Amino acid sequence: MSSALPPFPKPEESISEPQLLEVRSFGDEPCLRADAARNRAKLLEAAARLIAEHGVAGVTMEAVATAAEVGKGTVFRRFGDRTGLLMALLDHSAKTLQADFMGGPPPLGPGAPPVERLRAFGVAVLYRSAEQLDLQLAAQPDPARRFSHTALRALHTHVTMLLRQILPDADCELLSQPLMAYLDPALINHLTRQCGMPMERLEAGWIDLVARLTATPPPC
Amino acid sequence: MSSALPPFPKPEESISEPQLLEVRSFGDEPCLRADAARNRAKLLEAAARLIAEHGVAGVTMEAVATAAEVGKGTVFRRFGDRTGLLMALLDHSAKTLQADFMGGPPPLGPGAPPVERLRAFGVAVLYRSAEQLDLQLAAQPDPARRFSHTALRALHTHVTMLLRQILPDADCELLSQPLMAYLDPALINHLTRQCGMPMERLEAGWIDLVARLTATPPPC
DNA sequence: TTACGATCCGGACCGAGGTCCGTTTAAAGT
DNA sequence: ACTTTAAACGGACCTCGGTCCGGATCGTAA
The missing domain is CATH 1.10.357.10 (Tetracycline Repressor, domain 2)
Known part of the structure; x- marks a missing residue:
């Protein structure tokens, strides 16, 4: 009944390369803006580090954002939610x-x-x-x-x-x-x-x- | 590693009679104190009403507590958590x-x-x-x-x-x-x-x- | 009836997920 | 180089589940 146009267009269905920030230009995926791609990589790396140090439970959206030196909103924009x-x-x-x-x-x-x-x-x-x-x-x-x-x-x-x-x-x-x-x-x-x-x-x-x-x- | 003795002893595994407050004295279950049993019934009734009115999503722990004219802590003491x-x-x-x-x-x-x-x-x-x-x-x-x-x-x-x-x-x-x-x-x-x-x-x-x-x- | 201990109550409090929106910035067009 | 615009950013803010603990209540035994 209430479908406002989303402030976060589409949090990406699921893209690969958890570690490198290499811009994947081939294929068909949207191809993020340079800063976005960089932040994405930083976030995944930060999340992985947090898991290694404090287990999955330590992966708080805010903690990840902080560890990646990025705003919380950025995490949600990129991945949609914690599950993402x-x-x-x-x-x-x-x-x-x-x-x-x-x-x-x-x-x-x-x-x-x-x-x-x-x-x-x-x-x-x-x-x-x-x-x-x-x-x-x-x-x-x-x-x-x-x-x-x-x-x-x-x-x-x-x-x-x-x-x-x-x-x-x-x-x-x-x-x-x-x-x-x-x-x-x-x-x-x-x-x-x-x-x-x-x-x-x-x-x-x-x-x-x-x-x-x-x-x-x-x-x- | 950290197992403090629980402030909420045991939230009851799962007891029947969602509607009546009749004290079930037979059997073996702990048999709640009178006020506790009364509140339990009020809570279940309130929850059912909330579902009927606003769907399951409307069943907020606080909303249930309020609707049952009871404190929030009481809900958690009785049922452990929302799932309960x-x-x-x-x-x-x-x-x-x-x-x-x-x-x-x-x-x-x-x-x-x-x-x-x-x-x-x-x-x-x-x-x-x-x-x-x-x-x-x-x-x-x-x-x-x-x-x-x-x-x-x-x-x-x-x-x-x-x-x-x-x-x-x-x-x-x-x-x-x-x-x-x-x-x-x-x-x-x-x-x-x-x-x-x-x-x-x-x-x-x-x-x-x-x-x-x-x-x-x-x-x- | 009174006193006492176990149980229960209430609501302030905390942490975490998720949203909003004013501001910034990359990148494409002129 | 300059403008423009869509996208990205950040962090204040909101909601909700869950916890805590001082104080009220019940049930019981004297």
Whole structure:
């Protein structure tokens, strides 16, 4: 009902290069103004430093701004909100993973049979999330947007695609949801830290899950 | 490292009766002091009224306190935090559902074969969540506690138990996670409101998911 | 009835996320 | 070089969740 034209036009969906300030002129992205790009880099670097020193909890928007010698408004203009900043920090790793399963070597990338790719995908995501668990957890948006976020959508799309190759007649759009859910950082956190399960068990669980879901003729 | 003895002893795990102030003396729960019980009822009633009038977003801790003619501290003492208050609002419905599948009539309750119970369970949860979607969404705790909450644990335990009856040799503890995840209010919200899927499709998806996961011999 | 201790109450207080808007500045046009 | 304009900047400001603690209240035992 009330949609005033935003004072902060668009906080950038999610751009890569967490460390360098190199102006990415190729491609199609808006290409920030020189000062903006510089500040962006300073902010990401400051945020990373704060995490290293005080953990994710120490990453306060104001603290980041101060550490980067920049105004608070600048942080919000650039990243939209705290989630956006945290996601940007994860962006490099996300892009790498994405490149790996889009065009990388076989177990993950194209060339292997779909089921095998799916298995490899899950294991890769599992361990990647386990590393950056705290950050992944903190970067999780509120429930209403958990599934809207670009990075997640990309993974979801990929799983759906693989599934469609394996089960052409199933509702893969839906079937991919439980698979993705199994890889949710919040779940990994719960199972490993709160229930004390070892990663090997989670990994085996994934393999089992894939096997059960992709068994071609549903029941008998 | 820093665990001072809490000024608010324990905000009550989750007690029922959202509307009446009747003192529940039987059972084992602490049984609040008269004034405390009265305020608790006033608070829940005020919160419900605020939701009806301004939606979940209108449920500010201060607004609730004011509407209930009570101090802000009282709200926090009683419910711990906003999530606790919202959960308390959902508690009645949660207890009802739980009673239904613990001791109710067959499709849901004991008596029917486990697979059938599982199917019925999913459908029931699906539609129940769809009704109170906004509230369910808002009541969702932060990612680190999503899986620790009592109400969810109860559902999860039940699913695990049913699964164990169906697949005695599988890692049901893990296998139940994707099932529960499919019923996550945040997912239902995404699929119905953001993707525009009808509930019938979600329901069919659940039936299909159960069928695939419980097909006894994994692959061939 | 009185006295006492445990519990509860209230609202000032704090920190953090997010917004606003007057000012500054990069960069494209003349 | 000079003007212009869209974009960026900064930090005061607002809201809201959550904490604290002095003082009021309940329930009980004498």
